[in-house]
Amino acid sequence: MPFPAKTSGARETERVSRFELTPVGSVESPLTDPDSAPKQGDEGAPEAWLVFERAVLSALDGIAEGDEVIVLTWLDRAHRDVLRVHPRGDTSRTAQGVFSTRSPHRPNPIGLHRVQVVAIEGERVRVRNLEALDGTPILDVKPVLSGEVEER
């Protein structure tokens, strides 16, 4: 039943209460220490490899060197019970809701990284400006759309 009819609110909530993610690859990076890693890709993040599972190799078809893409990761070292944080870990700043920050700590710790592809070698894709730690699982890759990269 791929397109189920809309049911009542209560039943709907029950039906969709959990979803399961399967990593499609993982990050190979010189970054191993969460405390010293840059907080954003444009803050001195190094080049890194995205190493994909061979089973999803055909999903990469169409990605080329020079492309800017969005990588979604699973921030497996994050704390999922955190709803408020001090921005950038600076306790002199007022705590705010995690949905208004890029803190890794949040109910569903999905990382969003905009990177540039610099090389493709089979299931290994080298990218610039990735702040994810070594071993971070990869969930998805998407192209950047023009409407998202222009000021509007």
Place this chain on the structure above:
Amino acid sequence: MPFPAKTSGARETERVSRFELTPVGSVESPLTDPDSAPKQGDEGAPEAWLVFERAVLSALDGIAEGDEVIVLTWLDRAHRDVLRVHPRGDTSRTAQGVFSTRSPHRPNPIGLHRVQVVAIEGERVRVRNLEALDGTPILDVKPVLSGEVEER
């Protein structure tokens, strides 16, 4: 063990083979038909409500009317076994890997939507330009970073 040490490749893969998502809310939208819904938010998508679970209300603190935010959703009507698609469903175009398209059909069907907040009423947040279907589960909300919205 929130910060486990890096183990060998094989054990690492075994350890992280599945992750579980818990929705933090759902979309209330006039869009109910997958076939007639716009494919992107800037292609005539209507206003919609993001309705959050009361348990995560404090995570919204810091989001204000006028903000541009990124909403991550779970595209629960997608097919997860698809690795190649015809762009925009147009079979006259050559099939390409899903990671180079925004097709909802992909191994981990996470939707990425850039929207503008137009009203906040408690746990209900009204946004402009959301192409997600009515009932779509919400996973996360993040602020747009300046480095991501400028051409570079």
